[in-house]
Amino acid sequence: MKKTVFIMVMSILALACKPQQSVTSTKLDNKSERMIKGDWIISSVKYVGSDVFKVTSFNIADSKCFEESLWTFVSNNNTGEMVLNKANCAAYGSQITWYVNKDGNFVMKFLSEGLKAKHTPSGYVLRIANQTETSFQLIDRAAVGSNSAEIVYQFEKMSN
Template identity: 55%
Template sequence: MKKIILTLVFSVLIIGCKSKSATNSQVDNKTERVIKGNWQITAVNYPGSDVIKVTSFDLADSKCFVGSNWKFVSNNNKGNFALNSPSCTAYSTPITWFINKEGQFVMKILDEAKAKKVKSGYVLNVANVTETSFQLVDKINVGGKLTDVVYQFEKLN
């Protein structure tokens, strides 16, 4: 009897202490439905943007993302984006994405691989969601201090 009680207590402790990750959370379907469709990044803002270069999503300078087109399909959590700034190298890729219950946008860039083979991705906060605009907010380390990089999305018709 003592073993059973100890086993139950230990099991409860293990389950209760299980860490939360951005990818094992429930999905926020309501917000996903609001941002489905075609979008364009109209601005990328962060303190010191005049002097600090930020490489977004390990792909290109953050300024190259201004004018990029994004498509989000909410029923299968697929989509794509394309960088098309004339002063930057053109780039297009499929993605998988979802928004978890903590309000975080979780994305994997697929390139040529299937989603289950891609082991890394990006987690950004979702902010100021309306029918026509929303923001993704990334945190970067600048001189030992966390700084917000805000991607402003506007809905395309």
């Protein structure tokens, strides 16, 4: 009986001392990353869960301004760049750092001029979906009143 109680107490202590885990897994999905390598264009931005609303994506511009934006992903060092160039939208470009984790999340940071990723405190976690050799989607969530909606960025591979 004493041995059983001792084992139960030790089990509880072991669980209580479990180290905290990161909110975003850093275990990489190398296959997904290799499929993203190259030059891409966002062909559309759609809203799921709400008909019409306005979203400022990544604290940069209206989400519709991301249509026609150009993205380059380098998989061997998880860097890249993006350029907004849609008519009637402000031009914008940034270096990025990114990775795809085993949970199916695309984790990305926009890098300010002269700052490294480790000195950039915030980033974005989007779900990756419907990935093929020539297209994939990044899905973000946005609050719409008391509900939430998904913003779906459709990427298409550019031919070289």
